[in-house]
Amino acid sequence: MRVDDIRADGGPAAPRPVSGGPAPPSAAPAPPRPSTAWIDFARVCAMGAVVLVHAVAPLVTASHTDLGTAPWWAANTLDAAARWCVPVFVMISGALLLAPKPEAPREFYRKRWARIGLPLVAWTAAYLLWEVWRNGMDAETAWRQAASGAPSVHLYFLYVIAGLYLLTPFLRTVVAHTPRSGLWWFAGTATALGVADQALSLVDGAGGATAATRFLPFLGYYLLGWLLHTAAPGARTARPAAAVLLVGTAATAGAAWALADSAGAWEAGSAYVYDYLSPTVLPSSVGAFLVLRAAGLRLARAQGRAAGAVRRAVGRISALSFGVYLVHVMVLYELRGLLGAPDGWQAVGAALGYAAAAALLSLAAVAVVRRIPGARALLI
Template identity: 30%
Template sequence: MRESLNTNNLSWTTNLRVVATIGVIFLHVTADILYEYGTISNSIWWTGNIYDSLVRFCVPVFVMLTGVLLLGKKYELNDFLKKRFLRIVLPFLFWSLIYALFSLIIKIFGGNNEMSFFEIIKWLINKLKNGSSLHLWYIYMIIGIYLFIPILSKWIQNATEKEILYFIFIWLFTLFINQPILSKFRVDINLTYFSGFIGYIVLGYYLSIKEFTISKGTIKMISIFLIILGVSITILGTYFLTVENNSFQEYFYSDTSLNVLIASVGVFIFFKNVKISNLFFTRIITFISEYSYGVYLVHILVLRLMGIVKINNNFINPIFGIPLVTIICLLISISIIYIVNKLPLGKYISG
């Protein structure tokens, strides 16, 4: 495409990264409520459903930002693997081990203390192999995407807008046709090369360099409409499916569902066209952004420790408890990563 990304005006990506980081914590603080459907009051469950639906954009937006920040650059393969890839992998390995050891401690204190040394080593290896914490699935996924970035970036930098849109439209088609209600119309054509999170990478890059001819005010109104539409479908769809099955159904929470895609595009476009000029807020945002990867890695550990002392989503009414626990977790997580980063060699493992 002829349009190019203005690397001198990427403050909006910093703002968006911080919003997504807080959104991830908010989501994980909320999540447990949803699985308690039928055993808690409707008002509390609805609080969880609404709150969770509001931040479902966070993972797709993270992936879209990866496309924004990486696809427009030229790489030597060795340089990319050393500087970019290792920057992701080393902190991931360190915190994976921390989570595995934490789980082992819980396991031992839970009464399972008869494991031999070799059984412990085997258990730890299995944990590391399959993910020592549920939220680390994202890192496994993004590592796979990073391996493909040097190849994808060379294509996209030489592709025409028509060719990029061709890829995006086929990706959208795979999302559409994979909806259960449409599965009977699916043709047995292998479209896996256009499926999954890779489409968010390309879409994020495209939306970041695409200049629309309509006014920013109109763009903001469209983005707000997309957010409201996507979130509303998520909330109501989840509710009706859950009631129908008499148990929580997370189909509409999928990162590759059309409703989450709609909301994610709305959030992405909105922040691309919003400028935060207040110096106090920009400093806070920049600080959080600098440690956002580490915050993602450590926040589940912080939430688990907070849960041990009963500081969780229901220590007060969840309407207030969820935002409050999110803020506390964010502050503790940033503090941990900041301190680790200041230790010798800490910058390599802090994230």
């Protein structure tokens, strides 16, 4: 017996194939992991879209523009065109976290609680105290908003992500042992249930989300993120996706106007069309995800000093993006309260200016806070 016929533990090695005989079957090579080089770009774009949505929303509800006028249509189009922002954030999380990996649930929860737990508690308290100071909100209302998982107009997202994290170790097992066709059925069923849940909420007295259940309608988006991320990229995917995004945006803007016009005012039906699980926003979100993935991968492959500089800038902004998500509402609302909100076309210009200023000021504030020892954990 030769040296190479002995295992490292001293036992005999597996029999060597006889020359000329059939080779032993070998395990199929693992498929290459899809590139995540596009995610920084997508995250930055989604963050900008979130700020834009919050800046133009008061105009769409006809607070500063008259329903159906040209300024209202401008705000409506801008808002409809950015409604994919939160679904894309959820899909990015699914793309990053649902890949099967040898990580014990306890270890996963320990890591994720360190990232989401403290910010969830701290920013819930901060925004409720801010609302008490700003609007005189009483303690009962503050508790009700916290229990509903929506202590502020945007913080429900923390409760959505926290709930999805709880299911992730189980979902990884499902992803690892379910054929891809089965995963598409799972994602489709979960998405359909989310759409139905949002539609049924229009019925007076039906349902209502809480801090414990707010994530459930977004489960389909979470699964879609992984499925779309691992699908083959390319122009053949990006071009139809861009068409879907444009059609979905037009349908969202048009349906919101039609319902508001028939009711004579912005009301629950119009607001439903803007919901992240409405029949028009859902395809827009999928289209936006695929377009951003294609654009981000193209940026990652681009050559030259300029492309490299853009990638570095995108990477730095991406690292600050979730902190910007957390703080921008305070910055935006304080800017609007300090400088006022005009009407008509001036309102549209002011909203765009406030969005840009809030994004820049939030970026600067987060960059400074992250350098303070112990404060970085508050910004994820």
